[in-house]
Amino acid sequence: MFDPIVDAIDRQAQALHSPWSIIAVGLAATLMALLAHWIVFRILRRIARHSDSGSDNVLVRCLARPTRVALIALALVLVAREVPALDSIWQKVASFVMPALVGWIALAILHALIEAMKLRADITVADNLAARRQRTKLTMFSRIATFLIVFVTVGLMLLSIPGVRDVGLTLVASAGLAGLAVGAAAQPALRSLIAGVQMALTEPINIDDVVIIDGEWGRIEDIRTTYVVVKIWDERRLIVPTSRFLEDTFQNWTKKTAQLLGTVVLYLDPAAKIAPIRAEFERRIKANPRWDGRVQVAQVTETHRDAIELRLLMSAADSGMLFDLRCDIREAMLDWIADNCPEAFPRNRLAAPEPIGLELESRKAA
Secondary structure, X not given: OOXXXXXXXXXXXXXXXXXXXXXXXXXXXXXXXXXXXXXXXHHHHHHHHOOOOOHHHHHHHHHXXXXXXXXXXHHHHHHHOOOHHHHHHHHHHHHHHHHHHHHHHHHHHHHHHHXXXXXXXXXXXXXXXXXXXXXXXXXXXXXXXXXXXXXHHHHHXXXXXXXXXXXXXXXXXXXXXXHHHHHHHOHHHHHHHHHHHHHHHHOOOOOOOEEEEOOEEEEEEEEOOOEEEEEEOOOOEEEEEOOHHHHOOOEEOOOOOOOEEEEEEEXXXXXXXXXXXXXXXXXXXXXXXXXXXXXXXXXXXXXXOOOEEEEEEEEEOOHHHHHHHHHHHHHHHHHHHXXXXXXXXXXXXXXXXXXXXXXHHHHHHO
16 A cells, blocks of 8 residues: 555655766755845845945845855755765865865954944044054954964864864974974065054054155055055055064154144245245135144344355145245245345355456465
């Protein structure tokens, strides 16, 4: 009576053991997982687009790819419970695949959180010191955390391979001298890595700081664990080891504030009238929108036989504004002096020779 039913079950079990049936079941599970992922993330993207915060878009974008693969793996696990042949295949690769998926998802969550927090640190505002410090800490934390997650993930994946695990234990047991040799060889890299951690704590530089190093003026474009990228004013990039900013001297123009003082030096004739030039400088500096209103001083700082040195001191909100302001004032003052008092420019004076007769009389009198 039950023989037909038993035969049908046996045929179905045998069919599930065939390679093509296993492949078909796996493809079906994968398609269902992809469909479920597409539906869920389509809804999440729509919700994120209608939200006021940009962090939602960053989170959805960063989690899309790793969760897609994780859902496929989850679907295969659920199907493998019902298909013994597929379960035996999954058991062989699960210990290698699962750490990779977990590490990938952890990296995606880390990067999503870092990017979301960076959106709150806007460095485009005028007073952006706090935002630049926050971005620097987030960047360094992201580099270090990424290295640790990748290191642990790769270690777990290698430990899942029996042969590699045995070799690793053997190497650990006899790695005394080898560890010292490798440590000595990798001393520069380790020093730079430790310097990166120290830089995140002490903050000698921040993202978008204006620095002068090796005689080059530039901005801190990127800070990594082993090196720093300085963007030079002419679009070149200066790659500097991280340890240089902890061991050597450099100039940081925006350590506490971006405000700076700058000078324009004019060399004038000793007989030049300073008061009209000072009045014109004050009028020009107050009319210039790049001046921040803090400092404007005109002083004679040095005298020479043929010229005097007039220093025009001014202030601006940042180094870029200051450079343009100095150029504006220098050009305007030179034009004004040329048009209104050209005699103020320095001139070389030669003493007139005495007449010959007077020279002879003076010698006879002597």
